[in-house]
Amino acid sequence: MSDDDTRTAAAPTRREYVKYGGAVIGGGILAGCTGSETGDEGEPEEDGDGDSYSVTMSPAGEITLEHPPERVFTNLVHHADMALALGHGDSITALYAPQNFGPLYDLFLERLEDVSTEWTDLPNSWNIDKEHLYELNNDLHLADPAYMTVMDSLDRDDIDEISENISPWFGNSYSDSHREPPEAWADDYEYYTLWEIFEKVAAVFQEEQRYQELTAVRTDLLSEIETNLPPETDRPRVARIQTGLSDGELSIWPFPLTDPGYEQAHLRPLGAEDAFADTEAYSEIDLEALVEADPDVMLITHAMGANSDFVETKEFLENDPVARTIPAVENDRVYPMAIRYGGPIAHLFQLEMGAKELYPEQFGEWPRYDGGAYPELPESEQLFDRQRVADIINGDTEQ
Structure with a gap:
């Protein structure tokens, strides 16, 4: 001792x-x-x-x-x-x-x-x-x-x-x-x-009052998404992956969209077709398996923050002769997701983020992201009220 x-x-x-x-x-x-x-x-x-x-x-x-x-x-x-x-x-x-x-x-x-x-x-x-x-x-x-x-x-x-x-x-x-x-x-x-x-x-x-107010924000956001989702037949096939780029080699870990648990809480409500529905989470795949999955959209998690290599990863996919045949790469639909397991603040932003990335016609296009802060969207294109969330966090809750 x-x-x-x-x-x-x-x-x-x-x-x-x-x-x-x-x-x-x-x-x-x-x-x-x-x-x-x-x-x-x-x-x-x-x-x-x-x-x-x-x-x-x-x-x-x-x-x-x-x-x-x-x-x-x-x-x-x-x-x-x-x-x-x-x-x-x-x-x-x-x-x-x-x-x-x-x-x-x-x-x-x-x-x-x-x-x-x-x-x-x-x-x-x-x-x-x-x-x-x-x-x-x-x-x-x-x-x-x-x-x-x-x-x-x-x-x-x-x-x-x-x-x-x-x-x-x-x-x-x-x-x-x-x-x-x-x-x-x-x-x-x-x-x-x-x-x-x-x-x-x-x-x-x-802090039950703050919790209730933030729950109301989330409920409104989920309702907005659910109401405006296109028919299932018009939804994209989506691959959610985590990547690592080192010495010109790309490591890939897929995560099923419909897995139970809070890791997928910002993606399940979007109702997309899952390119890796039968793949075990945390298992590594190679580039050929990603090609075979044939996603219309790719969401790369941990693509924001100090250690992000999202821009380099996207460029790798666009320049690789095998990867660029994937529909998501070919059609410039490789997008960032910020974090795998965030809490309520990350949840709200990523619900909005995912809705725009998957369904631009319904929710407005996600702007090109090359790093830095979460994009400053015009108020008319925001899916939840930033000021309301800030007021709740700062203690200005509705009584």
């Missing part, structure tokens, strides 16, 4: 500080991961004394808090996006690949007045060790505890120790495509939609 382990084990825990009336740093969380199924709808359940509230989500179970967290650890960015959407983006103390996802979210936020983050210089939460978590001293670990154990630095005992001595875990990541969680968590693991997770996170922050 390290010196830090010995010191933290001997000190009063955050829970003990609350119980005995001591000063609590950074938010005063009373943590509990009991696995109870109470409060499963996402609404806070008030304890008998009226001072604390409980929220439940698999796999962490029920957590109890004294008031909304002020220092929040995140791992995958969909959770950080949720905190940001609820007006708590500044609470984030760590993030997976912040030098990529910080700048990426800045590209969305260019279009939301007075909404910004400072995520780029945060600690990288991938493979973070237990000692660093003690140093961060967060009020909440907004991350899937099962997912955290796939890293080399933490095991189940570490997860339990952090929950007991610092603050609870609360997050869900394997709902991305309904993947199997680690065996130790598999029996009780539940899958949720993106918006169900968002509702529970809103309950943790006690």
Whole structure:
């Protein structure tokens, strides 16, 4: 055991500080991961004394808090996006690949007045060790505890120790495509939609009003899309892929559009024909398989942000004698998608993005994208109200 382990084990825990009336740093969380199924709808359940509230989500179970967290650890960015959407983006103390996802979210936020983050210089939460978590001293670990154990630095005992001595875990990541969680968590693991997770996170922050307002924006956007979709016979055959370009070689990973889970939440409503419906996600294919899939449209994910090579990839496809026979390449219908697993803010932008890329006649054309911020569309061509979203994030919600 390290010196830090010995010191933290001997000190009063955050829970003990609350119980005995001591000063609590950074938010005063009373943590509990009991696995109870109470409060499963996402609404806070008030304890008998009226001072604390409980929220439940698999796999962490029920957590109890004294008031909304002020220092929040995140791992995958969909959770950080949720905190940001609820007006708590500044609470984030760590993030997976912040030098990529910080700048990426800045590209969305260019279009939301007075909404910004400072995520780029945060600690990288991938493979973070237990000692660093003690140093961060967060009020909440907004991350899937099962997912955290796939890293080399933490095991189940570490997860339990952090929950007991610092603050609870609360997050869900394997709902991305309904993947199997680690065996130790598999029996009780539940899958949720993106918006169900968002509702529970809103309950943790006690920001139900913001959640409801953003839900109304999403409902209006989905209604606009559903109402104006062309008949199924007129919809394109679409390949959604992730690519990597290195030394003149293109690596390709297809993702089925109709996979369950929140990874496809911005594409399923578009109802396109799936060029890779029978392909297992996360499996690599070669260029010949992409040609054989014969897509009318190609959507390249992770095509925005600091590490994007979208422009180079598009040029590779256009110049390769095999790739340029693909209808999507031949007809200049290779488009960017920003991110695989974003939260509600990315979800709204990517719903709009996808609608324009797949159905320009119904929703207006997606402008040519050569990098930089999310394009500044004329107000008449926007499918959701940017100012309304910015106002919600900034606390100007309808009463």
